[in-house]
Amino acid sequence: MNYPVWDVAFGAGLLIAIVAITHVFVSHFAIGGGLFLVLTEKKAYREDDASLLDWLKRHTKFFVLVTVVFGAISGVGIWFTIGLIHPSGTSALIHAYVWGWAIEWIFFFLEITAALLYLYGWNKLDRKTHLWLGWIYFIAAYLSMVVINGILAFMLTPGKWLETQNFWQGFFNPTYFPSLLLRTTFAFALAGVYALITGTLQKDLELKGKIVKWSVKWIIPAFIIIPIFAWWYIGNIPDVVWESARGKMPTATQYANSILIFSALTFLFSLLTLIKPKKVPFALSVLIFLLAFGTMGSFEFIREAIRKPYIIYDYMYANSIYKDQFPGDGGMSIQNIQQKGLLPVAKWAESKEITSENQMAAGMEIFRIQCQSCHTIDGYRGIRKVLVEKKWSQTAISRRISSLENMFNAVMPPFAGTDEERETLAAYLTTLAPVAPEDVEVTDIDISGEVVFEANCADCHEYAASDTMFVSMGKYDFSEVSYLITRLDSLSEEMPPFEGSDAEREALARWIPVQFK
CATH class of the missing domain: 1.10.760 (Cytochrome Bc1 Complex; Chain D, domain 2)
Incomplete structure (x- = not known):
């Protein structure tokens, strides 16, 4: 496909991260929280605990507002942002899994309907019917994740799909099951994390202590099991990809360390609540919430970082240029661009030819098309700061552009374009850095x-x-x-x-x- 570039000054990748991680943190709560509601309702009936049941009714309203309202809006936000920032990648996922998305949307509509009926069914439906609505909600929500997980895992480990283009071989890819179990376990943990938020606000100390202990029982076992599924997940990622998180790529390594710290602190602070559950302050529940958010966010950042230089591994580069040529690629394969040039192939480029008059404008366009999906000028992953620090000449920049795929553990796609376009990009980048200071004599x-x-x-x-x-x-x-x-x-x-x-x-x-x- 061949689309225009959406210019996000502070960083397109950062915008996706903000929207996506926020949505993922809510959507996983929507799954684990659904099971939490049903089992807590059964617990209240079994123990004949009216106060617990009253709290659960209030918690259900909180649950629906967070998941059905905010979660749905942020979900639409993801489609909006990725559709503008990565239209080719979004199109590829839709074309490969159109029926998968259709099935997921059916589950999503069922999920919303069941959640609203469950909320408004309190005090109006008999216990059995109300519980059945809760089960329908949880099953629909979980099946929605079953579908989405296959597509998300496919982006990192497409497996044999690269050869066969077969739906099922791409869907049940090497990381499908470890990723599904990892997300399932974390969803159950988040059910407890969110319950602590409303539970610690209760003035009835007996009720508060009971909710805290019940909520933590969802968090602690999950965080004990998560490392097992994480190890399985890592074992199914190609070694050359995982090396990025083991020191070859600073960003991925940083978040790999962060996930260890955040998850350990979430586990430890959750344990602390069991010492005096009746006296757990609301601030501590917020801290646990933020640490869990950091854990989830670090995982998503790692998954995105180690996939570089691809948006779909070994198929499409992060700048929406295809690794290999095929019918229907819109001319945006690296082979076609190397032969014809980037500017003539890019339908939305204003400069089709490079002249002495438009060299800087053409260089800026080449930067926008090839580099701006990951880099900005002065914002997130800003290129100007690097150029100022390195003080490279135009020749040095040009040589580095010609071997981008060899730099920083191959996290950047190779330059696609002619020698003239490479020199034009180098000339433009040279203008971003100020004139180097005079040489200072050193010993x-x-x-x-x-x-x-x-x-x-x-x-x-x-x-x-x-x-x-x-x-x-x-x-x-x-x-x-x-x-x-x-x-x-x-x-x-x-x-x-x-x-x-x-x-x-x-x-x-x-x-x-x-x-x-």
Whole structure:
């Protein structure tokens, strides 16, 4: 497909994250909370507890307002944002799973109907009928997740669908079942987390203590089981993808650490409520709520981050360019663009040819089409800050653009376009960084070879045994490494020239050979 680019100044990816994570946190409560309502109602009947039943009626209203009203609105918000930011990706998911979405919408309508009947059925329906409405709601809500989970998991691990385009092989993909069980368990935990919010507001201390203990019984077992399903989930993700969360990609690694911290704190603070359940303050329930939100948000961020450079793994890049050419791709395959050029292929581009007069405007358009799905100029993942810090020349930028797929653990798609378009983009990016300050004379003592490496080489290389080119430098002595640094193009045509001072080059040349000795 071939669509225009929606310009979101503070970051299109960040907008999707805000809307999607908020909705996911509510939608999982909608599932676990449905079972919570039914089992708590049965508990109140069994124990003949009128006060618990009265609280549950109030909690049901809170539940419906959060899930049916806010949850439905945020769900529409997801479709609105992804449709504008990633229209090609959204279209691909609809075309591949149109009947899956249709089935999910049926469950969604049933879910809303049952929830409203359950709310307004209090004191009007007999117990058996009212409980049946609760069960219908929970089953419909859970089946809705069963369908959506298959499509979400498909985006990261499409499996054999890439070869067969078969609905079921894409739906029941390698991470389908671990993802479903992981989300199911977290949904049950959220039922308890949300119940703590309304439970800790009760003035009746006996009732408050009972609700707190009952709610925490939903949280603690879930957070004990979640790591098991998470381990299973990770085991079904390709190793090369999961490496991003193990240090190869700072963002993914950061959220991998965050999920461990947030989940551990959620578990510990939930345990603390059992010490004096009648005296648990509302503030503590809010803290547990926020920690659980952090846990869920970190998981969703990791899932999105490790999928880079794709929006649908190994099929469509994050900038909506297809990895492979096929009929109906709208010309937006990397092979077609490399041959014809990006600007002529992109239907909505104003500049179809590059001239000396429109070079900067064309460069901006190339940036918007190829880079803006992940980067901004000054907002989220802003590119200007990087350019100012690195002080790259136009040549250095151009060389890096030509090997984007080799940088930062291959989290960026390769540049799609002609050599002229690459140089035009490099020229535009050069204008974003201010003129470099005059060189300041430094001594060898002031320079760290490791710092020079991080500034000039770490975009593509790492000083680890897995980087064969870096390891191969260990067989050379200082003078040989120093010479090779001046001739990086002899090692690879894609490597940009070293633009540091002679002192920095010598510091780097002294540092490299000793790393594996």
